[in-house]
Amino acid sequence: MNRGLARQETFLSADCYSAFLDTLSESHQRFQVHVHAYCLMGNHYHLLLHTPQGNLSRAMRHINGVYTQRFNRLHGRDGPLFRGRYKAILVEADQYHLSLTRYIHRNPIETRRPLADQLEEYPWSSYPAYLNLCKSPGWLYRDFTYAALGRRDKYRGYRQFVEQGVDEEVAAFYERQRQSPFLGGEVFQEEMRSRLGEIPPEVSGVAGDGDTSVGYVTIVEVVAMVFERQADDLYKRSAPGRSGANPARAVAMWLCQDLAGMTLPEIGEVFGGVHYSAVSQAVRRIKEKVRGSAELSRLFEAARVKVSGRGL
Template sequence: MNRGAARQTIFRDSDCYTAFLDALAEAHSRFDLQIHAYCLMGNHYHLLVHTPRGNLSRGMRHINGVYTQRFNRLQRRDGPLFRGRYKAILVDADSYLLSLSRYIHRNPIETRKPLVGELEDYPWSSYPAYLNRVSLPEWLYRDFVYGALGRRNKFQAYRDYVEQGVDADIRAFYQRQRQAPIMGDDSFRARVLGEAGEISREVPRCERMLQVPESSDSLVAVVAEAFDLAVADIYARPGRGRGAWNPARALAMWLCQERAGMTLAEIGRLFGGIHYSGVSQAIRRLKGRLAEGEDGLKEIKVVMSMFSS
């Protein structure tokens, strides 16, 4: 889940909600995120997600970053939207997935002032799809939750289950001032922490971060989206006499170096066959302007905020 910075509204109209759902669809397609439930509220959102490829950070960075860009464009604003990195909780699916989906779906009425009279009338959660009242997005996975109910009439069974209210242990978990990063019994927590410890001992942190480098194409696509440019325009080598500084191109080069682990020579070949010294100069110039706090760098700052987690 994540909240707006200073609890500001992050969904102001239907276009904003739709833009966020589009980002979910893209995250499913690009990163194989399996979304079991969602609820979009005015100043925060909840997602129940499974990541078969273990790439939650990349998927969430895409969702938060791309949505921030689109929100800013829709609302004619700039700057960060969310208060920081998303809050992730590792869940014992066998024990808690069903009850957690209920907690998420009941959000619109579990407030001081309920947003709807009937929960199924709230359009910005996956609950209507669970009741088969709206078409099912291809990226929404309902079967695991239905399977936990173990009844034939899954739509009515799930409605009955949700109407019973939130479990006391789930409510207590979310009411804590500091929530634990793991939701499960002692044996589940011990198993998770034990596996994490073994990985940490076997692979140094810096190497773990570089095990699955991000592709140059995906990085350049993020920059193109932020600057409202075509990807080809960022890759293209400037013609003669066009030596003016190109912040989008410089940022893309820097990300390819930092996030994709590419050498300056490799980046030069990718960006139109320029010499590696030209790549170095562009990156150095970008860092200098950021360090000096120059105005007019809002797109760069938005993109960089996506990679801060």
């Protein structure tokens, strides 16, 4: 979960909500993140994620960082959007997964001023998809929740479950000023503390992020190898009128943004001191070219996989 800096709004229009959902889709594709539930509110969001590869920090860096860039571009602003990286809680799935989806989905009507008359009418959560009222995105994992519910009439059964209200135990957990990084039974919490410490880096999102990130030097080297170019060629600014002649350079910029978490000005400085707007344009153009070319798509995916493997 995360909130806007100084409680500022993080979603100002339908375009903002859609842009955030795009980042969730990308996190599933690039980091194999399983999204079990989500709810996007005016100044914060809730996500229920499973990261089989143990790469939560990298996935969240992509979600927060890329969405902030998209938000800023939509509204002509710059600077940070969220008050921090994120807050995460490690959950004992067998015992609390189902109740936690209910807590997340009930957020729009549990506020002082409800955001919808009927919960299923709120469009920016996964609840309508759980009721089969809209097409479920391919990256939304509902089956684990339905299995935990144990009802043949899963859509009607899940609606009835959610309408019962939030569990007192879960509500009390979130009302505490100082929350535990673990939500689970005593045995689970003791085991997690013995294995991970009181606040494990991968859960807190504060410490340890730098340990799993990948640097731009590695990205450039890998992209150069995949595209059969010299690494030095990727750092050089293109001659006027030939900005599209070096797709490897643009791919490296793209991966620096997505996998290294670099800002556009930082990328511009690395790649010959180009303006951040030029970086943005180069990344946008290479994305279009990758979508339209099977060969470029193959090379991009090969580079991304190799870079991700080195960064883990």
